[in-house]
Amino acid sequence: MIVRCVSSFFMTEHSTWVAEWAWGLLLIVLTVLIHTSGLWMVRQTALRALSHPVLRRHHRIMMLTITSGMTLSAAALHGMEAALWALVYRFLKALPDYQVAMLYSLNAITSYGHANLQLEDRWHLMGAMEALNGWLLFGLSAAFLFAMMHRLWSLDSE
Numbered sequence: 001m002i003v004r005c006v007s008s009f010f011m012t013e014h015s016t017w018v019a020e021w022a023w024g025l026l027l028i029v030l031t032v033l034i035h036t037s038g039l040w041m042v043r044q045t046a047l048r049a050l051s052h053p054v055l056r057r058h059h060r061i062m063m064l065t066i067t068s069g070m071t072l073s074a075a076a077l078h079g080m081e082a083a084l085w086a087l088v089y090r091f092l093k094a095l096p097d098y099q100v101a102m103l104y105s106l107n108a109i110t111s112y113g114h115a116n117l118q119l120e121d122r123w124h125l126m127g128a129m130e131a132l133n134g135w136l137l138f139g140l141s142a143a144f145l146f147a148m149m150h151r152l153w154s155l156d157s158e
Helices: 002-011 013-050 053-057 059-091 098-109 121-157
Strands: none
Touching: 013 059, 013 121, 059 098, 059 121, 098 121
């Protein structure tokens, strides 16, 4: 009964604006949690690799490998988060199929945009919210990569 009441509140024409904000904010919180958790795991793995004696003897290879791994991991996190948005778009029937939803989501989260892909009219605000989410996530990734690169470069002075 409660689920039906809540879902009807979020799915009526009169409350579309509220529904878009609710879905968008929920997805922003979820993706930031996923992203920070994922970056934390990447950090832990990189720090373990830094302490490995064989890798410390081959400093340049270590730096290239760790940097590549961190960058690929961050890109994978962004892809998973775009997929989460795409799943919600399909759940809301805002886009016709998963392939279109994924392409739209990747376009929105990167702020690339694409003129031929649009959400159903009543969900347009979510596209803007996903772009905002992308900016936040890319900022987190850039800060993380900067901090880890600084840590790697500081090993040169040891």
